[in-house]
Amino acid sequence: MPLAKTTIDKTLLTANLFDGFWDRWIVHGVEKQDIETLRSSYLTKDIWVDGWRKLADKKFLEAEKLAQNDSFTEAEMKFRAAGLYYQLMQWLIPERKTEKIGWLNVSLSAFEKADKLSQIKTKYVQLPIGEQHCFGRLRIPDEPAGVVIIINPLDSTKEELFTYELDFISKGYIVVSFDGPGQGQTFTFEGLRGTTKRWEAFIDDVIDFSSNTFPNLPINLFGTSSGAAWALYGSCNPKVNKTVAVSPAFIGEAITLPDYFVERTRFVLKEEKALPAFELLPFRNPVMLFHGKQDVMVSDSNIYHLYEQLPQGKRLVEYEEEGHCCNYKLAEIREKSMKWFATEKEV
Known part of the structure; x- marks a missing residue:
């Protein structure tokens, strides 16, 4: 396993040199101006942590004043923004240590304050996986139209994707979102690292939990990148209605991932790649695939071959200008997904 300092240095080098590094954070709610402010200095660990802490603290104080003024x-939104900025601090640190645990707790506290202000009910739940637990959150609107299980990409926490959650609950969907093996609270608090077998068990258990908790509602899956790969695995479950997979990661894809990302995964995975093999999956339920034609991590040919394997009711949407995860079309993708979830399954 690499040294954490080496991994942090490689992450910071990428953040300093490549604008594309920031796309994920921008579409998840980090303001471009704040990124530009931080990047005006060469990013070291201290500058990163101090910079994001000051910006997060400022948003947190603004949120408290807004709450005091009713x-x-x-x-609520300002607390979520503060929580996202605190996420950036824990995210930089790849290993389970006091500093990472501390900043994750600060972030979770900000999200909890937001949850308490929301008109939508929130429940915090734990799902046993062997001797350990995966940590999850449920958002439960009144008179729900169905359930959406968000399956997060390996390098993200459930809280980071709060805009996905907000979009789905705004249209009446219950949202189920867990940190899987190697993610968020599950990794940081429990030390549970990812393997293919653990992820298979996790997806099966989350679907069972959702079906048992909300027995009369259709269960839909939504995932991006490695989360999309595991959503495709979940689509084979008879309890699932429909699945959306955005830029699914392929186990055999011949690509060179960024060094910092490869090193980060070694802290949270017990295998080189914890992904399902699509050619072995017994697909049975409708899948909507989204693919960015500029994606350097997922080839057109692999997407088209996967699409041929999918059953009745499948859809493929491509974006000419988008790369991996179709970042700048994600809001549109969620809108399209909800409309599709609401239509009858083709038999």
Whole structure:
């Protein structure tokens, strides 16, 4: 396993040199101006942590003032923004240590304050995986139209994708979102690292949990990147209605991933790649695939071959200008997904 300092240095080098590094954070709610402010200095670990802490603290204080003035909706969003900025601090640190645990707890506290202000009910749950637990959150609107299980990409926490959650609950969907093996609280608090077998068990158990908790509602899956790969695995479950997979990661894809990312995964995975083999999956339920034609991590040919394997009711949407995860089309993708979830399954 690499030294954490080496991994942090490679992450910071990428953040300094490549604009594309920031796309994920921008579409998840980090303001471009704040990124530009931080990048005006050469990023070291201290500059990163101090910079994001100051920006997060500022948003947190603004949220408290808004709440005191009964501006609860604005306060909720500001607390979530603060929580996202605190996420950036824990995210930089790849290993389970006091510093990472501390910043994750600060981030979770900000999200909890937002949850308490929200008109949508929130429940925090734990799912046993062997001797350990995966940590999850449920958002439960009144008169729900169905359930969406968000399957997060390996390098993300469930809290980072809060805009996905907000979009789905705005249209009446219950959202189920867990940190799987190697993610968020599950890795940082429990030390549970990812393997293919653990992820298979995790996906099966989350689907069972959702079906048992909300027995009369259709269960839909939504995932991006490695989360999309595991959503495709989950689509084979008879309890699932429909699945959306955005830029699914392929186990055999001949690509060179960024050094910092490869090193980060070694801290959270017990295998080189914890992904399902699509050619072995017994697909049975409708899948909607989204693919960016500029994706350097997922080839057109692999997407088209996968699409041929999929059963009745499948869809493929491509974006000419988008890369991996179709970042700048994600809001549109979620909108399309919800409309598709609401239509009848083709038999």
